[in-house]
Amino acid sequence: MKAKTLKKDKINVITLGCSKNLVDSEVMMQQLEANDFRVSHESSSDDNNIIIINTCGFIENAKQESIDTILQYADAKKQGLIDKLYVTGCLSQRYRDDLQQEIGEVDAWFGTLELPRLLKTLGADYQHELIGERLLTTPQHYAYMKIAEGCDRTCAFCAIPIMRGGHVSRPIPELTARARELAKQGVKELILIAQELTYYGVDIYKKRALAELLQALSAVDGIEWIRLHYAYPSRFPLEVIDVMKASPNICNYLDMPLQHISDKVLKGMKRQISKQQTIELIHQIRDRLPGIAIRTTMLVGFPGEREEDIEELEAFIRDMKFDRLGVFTYSHEEGTSAYAQADDVPETTKQERAARLMEVQEDISLDLNRQKIGRRFKTMIDRKEGEFFIGRTEYDSPEVDNEVMIPAANNYARIGDFAWVEVTDAQAFDLFGNIIPKTKI
Numbered sequence: 553m554k555a556k557t558l559k560k561d562k563i564n565v566i567t568l569g570c571s572k573n574l575v576d577s578e579v580m581m582q583q584l585e586a587n588d589f590r591v592s593h594e595s596s597s598d599d600n601n602i603i604i605i606n607t608c609g610f611i612e613n614a615k616q617e618s619i620d621t622i623l624q625y626a627d628a629k630k631q632g633l634i635d636k637l638y639v640t641g642c643l644s645q646r647y648r649d650d651l652q653q654e655i656g657e658v659d660a661w662f663g664t665l666e667l668p669r670l671l672k673t674l675g676a677d678y679q680h681e682l683i684g685e686r687l688l689t690t691p692q693h694y695a696y697m698k699i700a701e702g703c704d705r706t707c708a709f710c711a712i713p714i715m716r717g718g719h720v721s722r723p724i725p726e727l728t729a730r731a732r733e734l735a736k737q738g739v740k741e742l743i744l745i746a747q748e749l750t751y752y753g754v755d756i757y758k759k760r761a762l763a764e765l766l767q768a769l770s771a772v773d774g775i776e777w778i779r780l781h782y783a784y785p786s787r788f789p790l791e792v793i794d795v796m797k798a799s800p801n802i803c804n805y806l807d808m809p810l811q812h813i814s815d816k817v818l819k820g821m822k823r824q825i826s827k828q829q830t831i832e833l834i835h836q837i838r839d840r841l842p843g844i845a846i847r848t849t850m851l852v853g854f855p856g857e858r859e860e861d862i863e864e865l866e867a868f869i870r871d872m873k874f875d876r877l878g879v880f881t882y883s884h885e886e887g888t889s890a891y892a893q894a895d896d897v898p899e900t901t902k903q904e905r906a907a908r909l910m911e912v913q914e915d916i917s918l919d920l921n922r923q924k925i926g927r928r929f930k931t932m933i934d935r936k937e938g939e940f941f942i943g944r945t946e947y948d949s950p951e952v953d954n955e956v957m958i959p960a961a962n963n964y965a966r967i968g969d970f971a972w973v974e975v976t977d978a979q980a981f982d983l984f985g986n987i988i989p990k991t992k993i
């Protein structure tokens with residue numbers, strides 16, 4: 553990196569954390585561009601003189617990654633390699649007072665709802681007519697769409713409501729207009745996200761309205777896939793599954809974090825659902841829509857979790873055979889209700905429990921993937937990497953799920969297009985296949 557001047561401001565935005573943060577960065581970048589800044593996302597170029605870090609404050613590892621990134625750029629500023637360093641997002645929202653005393657190189661800190669103040673600090677104006685518009689950082693053919701902000705739940709382990717506030721749904725007409733805009737930009741796959749997707753509508757329509765929203769979005773021309781992330785199991789609106797079944801462009805895919813299955817742990821976590829209710833819900837979903845891919849996440853090492861709770865969880869995972877599973881380890885977070893309890897599961901035990909569950913899942917995933925050999929799937933071609941085109945089926949979300957590896961030597965594909973692929977081989981977390989020529993479909 554070389555020394556900078558303030559003559560031409562070039563801003564590089566770094567995003568840490570989840571897809572919800574990425575959407576916030578995209579909105580910020582659109583606003584910056586509309587104010588004539590040259591803006592890039594996670595650019596490796598060394599000619600940016602302003603850095604904005606959009607941080608994550610979810611759990612210990614994520615906080616550390618955010619702090620390390622801030623320190624890295626604080627060092628660059630000390631060396632005169634950048635002119636300005638700004639920090640925004642969840643970590644900043646949560647720990648601003650402490651952090652600004654510790655890291656003096658940061659020029660200003662902002663909370664999650666302070667984009668107008670951030671723009672003002674840069675000498676820019678918040679452009680109201682651009683509300684909701686974004687500079688996409690994802691490949692042009694897919695985009696995340698945040699349908700609500702915040703969360704009204706009080707899960708005992710979760711600090712998100714402290715950082716993001718209560719649940720606020722965006723109205724259906726606004727989201728539909730946004731989807732039309734995205735489709736015009738070339739987006740074919742919309743990935744709906746919220747802290748609690750299934751609570752959508754309760755605040756503005758006084759009822760759960762995800763099914764209505766899906767009906768409206770599925771009618772938007774050009775959107776070929778709609779995917780759902782972060783459904784909360786308690787009081788799950790089953791009509792969503794009926795809309796999914798009736799609408800060919802809503803992926804038969806549901807990401808529903810369950811966190812645990814032991815009644816004792818679920819109660820401690822304040823998840824508002826029991827083991828029996830969870831099992832019944834999964835059966836109801838699968839009965840209504842056979843073949844639906846369910847992705848879930850579990851949280852191990854919650855205070856008071858014992859070996860028998862993990863055995864119960866392991867048996868549940870074996871029985872349920874989830875298509876996708878992720879496991880997090882509990883992080884003791886100030887401000888959450890679990891913080892009052894002792895963090896009594898040693899870190900090594902948490903890690904062992906997580907690894908043990910992932911091993912179980914690896915066998916399940918391999919089994920499920922092998923059953924796909926010889927079958928044909930509509931596949932989105934995401935990118936080319938080395939010798940392969942890399943695609944995804946409707947059962948796979950970007951970044952977190954299976955990829956379909958298609959040898960580039962004997963297949964022709966265009967990035968961002970759909971193709972029909974016949975699966976020829978399978979590993980636990982990847983599929984291999986060849987594109988079926990249009991004449992043979």
Ligand code: SF4
Binds near residue numbers: 706711713
């Ligand atoms: S529903 Fe999700 S975001 Fe909301 S408190 Fe629970 S874990 Fe946190």
